Amino acid sequence: MSAAASPALRDPAWTGRVFWTLAGLALLAPALVATEFKPWLLVEPGALKATMRFVGDFLPPKLEPEFLWLVARECWRTVAIATAGMALALVLAIPMALAATSVLSVSALPGRMHALPFAVRQLARALLIVLRSVPELVWALVFVRVVGLGPTAGVLAIALTYSGMLGKVYCEILESDDRAATHALLRNGAGRLQAFCYGMLPQSAAELTSYTVYRWECAIRSSAVLGFVGAGGLGQQMDNSMKMFQGSEVATMLLVFMLLVGLADGASAWLRKRIG
Amino acid sequence: MRVALHALAARHPAAAAGSAPALRPVRLTVEPGEQLAVVGPSGAGKTTLLHALACALQPAGGRLELDGADPWSLPVSGLQKLRGRLFLAPQAPPLPPRQRVVTAVLAARLPRQTLLASLRSLAYPMDPAAARDALARFDLADKLWERVDRLSGGERQRVGLARALVSAASLWLIDEPLSSLDPSRAAMAIDVLTRAARERGVTLVTTLHQVDVATRFPRVLGMRDGEVCFDLPAAEVSRERLAALYAQREHELSGPLDAVQATATPAPYCR
């Protein structure tokens, strides 16, 4: 039997738990104040009446043919902005990912990478990080000032932000794959682009495509959001309708948007299952 | 608890309909306070038998009686109350890896606690002394406040057994309690279990591969291919009987067979 004295019956984790709970509450209080968190305001008579009226307008949703035709056109615009933006993002992301990946480094083949190639790669990565970190809405605001309202601002905003996202993940995918084939090609004198096409692309194509299609689906949602700052499409129409308190129009557009997102989600999942 | 099986047949929960039952019609009666060891090669239906006794499997045929009542004809609340009086220890210790030993052991008391009490016990264990005493009998008292995933396999198995001592059950169904334990720890563990069962008048049914340990139980059940081959007091379980039970599967036997007595008469082959 055990010779050790029986352990204390006080829970050793208790003090830690009390401390972290109090710390959490101490952070919660200022957060509630800073966000003006007053849930009772939602049920104040004035606000409640406005809410009820707005929500009441949702049913029945506006189903007049000419309105539905408008919604369908704006839907197409939203998808078009997203797709065009993604196409441009690809044009930017692929070269940047190739520049940022260390797999294609010729100087690193025998040993350590030389200083200049290393710097170039770090620069490419830094650029990708910056592109990713700026929210696309901010880009859209900037471009709306420069090129005016319209789809161009949206396409460019999506192109820039998503090039950063795609570039980073492409780089990660390329880094994590098996390098033997690529290095063999480089050692035998193949150019970097050839090494990429024959060595890396075959193994990573499925994963790269899969992620790209997933991001395309996200871009459709972003595109709708960008409409709120003037980039056109479903988002802009929703903003207009909301400002005019046309609840039934908003309801229709929300439903259509949810359907659109659901379709894109389903299509993307189907494709990813096929190629993944 | 008194257990009676009347031609009880059961299927694996994942088995296809129409396939052969894992447990062919079994007749068995266990009196309150009896201790029963079940032996047999794998696939014999030992685990299925335990799960059927624990009301975790609906019978595919026949009847189960626990303390004279058919659990499957009881209303849901009655069945839940009946379940609170039995304890099942599966083969793999059912302990969440990041939970602490004290909580894992005291979880055996859940059937008798209100929801509020059980939640309070999560924040601060309500009766660590009981957990410590149960663990101490298995030589694990110093692991009271440890996380389950910091224990070795054998220690985890003993924690799973310690839960039985904390529960208020009158029927203990233990599946392979000694698989991760070395011989000396195994001897201690089975000793603790049988002694505790005897002290509380608990009915104990346990499956074992260790035949030398099994034959120290007052009653031994031999199973093969879903059927009960023999149901005898330990004195009558001979080496030949066990050899016949494990025919062509001798590698699954553990424990020296020569610890079991030999008899002059040859034993009938089982299936």
Place this chain on the structure above:
Amino acid sequence: MNRPSHAAAWGFLAALVALALASFWSLDLQWAKFLSADAMRRMGRFLLELLAPTGEPAFLRKLAVASAETLAMSALGTLLAVLAGLALAVPAARTHAGERAPWRWPTRLALNGLRSIPELVWAALLIVAAGLGPFAGTLALALHTTGVLGRLFAEAIENAPPGPAFALRAQGAGSAKLFFYATLPQILPQLMSYALYRWENNIRAAAVLGVVGGGGLGQLLSFHMGLFHMRETSSILIAMLLLVALVDLASYFARRVLQR
């Protein structure tokens, strides 16, 4: 991959390429306007002006307050979503094979609905009920994130190893006790990890919700950019980037701690 699905996949990709071409053609993209010398010059000047932040104390104080507001919005919104998501994940999950789980489909539908509406759209809708300011922004984040986390949590519950719950169920413990003693202890690290990842996403979303009136840095940005106050805009953008980096770092370290 069998032949028919191979062909179908290629077909889908070809359709996407066709979609891209059709998009460029149908949109009224003002390439000329964008690539014109005038526009390029304006862009150049714009970007240059953006590199000159202001250090004026009064404005920096406002910036600090807005940053704190944005941080609080993202944290509180994520926290509310964790609680609501968990509450909805329980009925949305089928915990073991025999369970009927009657609320599964309705709850999953509701979660999908919450998810598919982007945070900004929620914010625009909630301003009607909650008024302009960070309260609407917090609720918008909470609602959208509840949809996301609810689904992830439900999947985690369904994929939790069944052993501990099986043993306790055999003893007759009710489903609430099973959840707290057998399921939650096993999935808690995963849940926290999901929540921290969403916080990283939410700080980015919170930063821009102000553009529709949701308070925080976004509101400040929209205001100053509208008046072409480039120096203030530059400071705000830098504050946004710093805030995002801060939350990313905090989330990374928190996840490291949870793995121990």
